[in-house]
Amino acid sequence: MQHWIFLSIAIISEVIATSCLKASEGFTRLWPSLVVIVGYVLAFYLLSLTLKTIPVGVAYAIWSGAGLVLIALSGWFFFGQSLDIPAMVGLTLIVAGIVVINMFSQTVSL
Numbered sequence: 001m002q003h004w005i006f007l008s009i010a011i012i013s014e015v016i017a018t019s020c021l022k023a024s025e026g027f028t029r030l031w032p033s034l035v036v037i038v039g040y041v042l043a044f045y046l047l048s049l050t051l052k053t054i055p056v057g058v059a060y061a062i063w064s065g066a067g068l069v070l071i072a073l074s075g076w077f078f079f080g081q082s083l084d085i086p087a088m089v090g091l092t093l094i095v096a097g098i099v100v101i102n103m104f105s106q107t108v109s110l
Helices: 002-023 030-050 056-079 085-104
Strands: none
Touching: 002 030, 002 056, 030 056, 056 085
16 A cells, blocks of 8 residues: 555656746756756655556556646646647546556556
8 A cells, every 4th residue: 555655646746846847947946946856856766666566567657647647737727738629538548547557457456
């Protein structure tokens, strides 16, 4: 169960870091740049702890898929970026893939 907590926090850290990457304006603003660095270090550290119990392909698929969806939603909510129908369909398929992995894959039930 602990590996799911690590993976969840890794995903959230990556999403925060990536969101602040835009705000850092090419690492020219101090505070957003520091959030980016700390967020990515924390995300990769926690992902590495997750890989002790979840296979790398499954962990990375969940981490990157959930992160991608959350970043797209973050861009829409915080930065006013639009999501058209094809983007929403694609994001829905990514979420469906994550659900299938978690519900039906034998490699996740470790």
